[in-house]
Amino acid sequence: MSKTTSGNRLHVALFGRKNIGKSTLLNALAGASASAVADSPGTTQEPLFYPMELDPVGPVVLIDTAGFEDNEHTELGGIRSRKLLEVMDQTDLALLMFMDTNEDYTLEKRWYKELANRHIPVLGIINRIDDRYVDAEPIRVQFDEIPLVKISASNRVNINRVRQSIRRTAPFEFERNTIVGDLVKPRDLVLLVTEDEMKAPRFRLPNIHSQIIRDILDQGAASLSVTETELVPTLGYLNKAPELIITDPELLEAVCAAAPPSSTVTTFSLLLARQKGNLQLLIDGAKAVDSLKPGDRVLIAEACKVHETQGETSRSLLPEQLHRKAGGALLIDVVSGLDFPADLTPYKMVLHCNACSFSRKQLMARMAKSEAQRVPFTNYGLVSAYLKGLLDRTCPEVVY
Ligand SMILES: Nc1nc2c(ncn2[C@@H]2O[C@H](COP(=O)(O)OP(=O)(O)OP(=O)(O)O)[C@@H](O)[C@H]2O)c(=O)[nH]1
Ligand SMILES: [Mg+2]
Structure with missing residues (x-):
């Protein structure tokens, strides 16, 4: 429990x-x-x-x-x-x-x-x-x-x-709280690819892994978990291409390069976004990075304090990528926990973390606020996939 x-x-x-x-x-x-x-x-x-x-x-x-x-x-x-x-x-x-x-x-x-x-x-x-x-x-x-x-x-x-x-x-x-249950069929093979250095504590799998494996078992499909180093050797000895490959957003480029063309590739982050909220709104929101200009204000919102300690993504990596994309320095505000500004109009876009600690309702309430104020809303994983040109590869038809 x-x-x-x-x-x-x-x-x-x-x-x-x-x-x-x-x-x-x-x-x-x-x-x-x-x-x-x-x-x-x-x-x-x-x-x-x-x-x-x-x-x-x-x-x-x-x-x-x-x-x-x-x-x-x-x-x-x-x-x-x-x-x-x-x-x-x-x-x-x-x-x-x-x-x-x-x-x-x-x-x-x-x-x-x-x-x-x-x-x-x-x-x-x-x-x-x-x-x-x-x-x-x-x-x-x-x-x-x-x-x-x-x-x-x-x-x-x-x-x-x-x-x-x-x-x-x-x-x-x-009633049907499933992450991938509707994306796999009986006898499908799903490959889960994680970083060599897993972020989860020793002896544990990230929560989303356990939930996904349970969904796969419920469907009568099979799952196989590998680290990034083992991906290519594993694909080599399998006698069929996995129907679905799910990976950390950080490994997306490498996984897409190694994945057989017939395999659907997606990320844990995208699946969470799909389960939690309005995926289409997040995808449209990610595309708003194209219109960023130097001096624009961007809001980065973290749901919990984990990001302060493991904060590379929201505190440095993502801002760097955004400055580069805009062609100059942006003004980036970072908020955390329940601190979410009521007035979002000063922002050109809102970038949210995966919000694993938030309920679907809570995230939807934030999306609704952004939508009402016409401020694009997206999440880290989708922006990072979009910046790498891989959003289409990771959002196949089946995911909608
Ligand atoms: N007779 C009777 N008394 C009840 C019942 N339910 C609660 N009470 C009593 O009503 C009083 C208030 O109960 P609480 O559960 O503290 O009420 P509350 O709505 O949480 O109150 P606040 O926290 O002050 O808003 C207590 O003395 C309870 O024992 C009931 O079904 N029958
Ligand atoms: Mg009370």
Whole structure:
């Protein structure tokens, strides 16, 4: 379970008024005291992220949030609301909690609108059925007929129903979370080529390798892993050309040169981009390097701190290639983690890392921001393939 990167987990966030039972429900789903529960409203102040295996859904991150505020105009209220919006940008499925005793759903409607604007599926939860009989109908009609489950979080009543409903309401892509499963056929041979000096810690394979090998096995195909030095000898003794060869972006030139013409070649980075987001937008974004001129501003965005320690790509290699392509010095800003500017208009393009630690939702939210501001958005791997003239070779028809 802990092997699934947080980016591939379904992010399920709990929203609702203070004291409504959000943290109690999170603990009931987690089967553990993960979040503090108390009688006093405002117990949860900061979002809490809880990765776990949720039966029958699979790997998820449950997110507890601070209760809705009716003082958004105040400084503190404004800060809390911004945090809720940040959580919504990472949410794949929302659990919106209700009390049927509320006559007025203004607060719930205000936040439901934010969820609807982000196309986030919503599962309504009516809590505290241990206290009294609950009529769900008035809530259902006021909130676009969302599915509703009546529960008692503290008495653990109907928690299984919540689990089942999460599975039914989860977005489609989580039903078939495959990286290459749709690109290979039974009996295909897939070759995975890595650098001689692997970046993963000793005794480990990078996460994406394990996921790809699993996809290949599920399809009844075969996989073979080799280092760059062993590529040519291995191709020599195989009695058929591999249908697909997947490599690190750094080795793309060498692999393309060695690969039999009938083999499709692609990169781990491109497959991740395809799984996570809008590949066509990233491909179009990569082509924006052609219009860069000296003095243009470019944003490089890193999802996590790994790049600071292993930062050759984003901190030096990529900027060097870009300056060269533009024919003079560019102004390059590097941002990391959740620091992503709201105003992207000063930039000629945005270059993102592979975002392995981000959920699909989070990356799509950034792409949508760029698209709305008409700023090309792409990732390291695609730009590097484009600069080498190999984007067409690595984006064969089958990948779309
Ligand atoms: N009777 C009853 N009480 C509940 C139920 N669920 C939660 N409570 C109680 O309601 C109170 C608030 O529960 P929390 O889970 O802390 O509520 P919350 O929504 O996380 O509250 P904030 O973090 O303050 O926003 C606690 O005293 C819980 O024991 C329920 O199903 N029935
Ligand atoms: Mg709470």
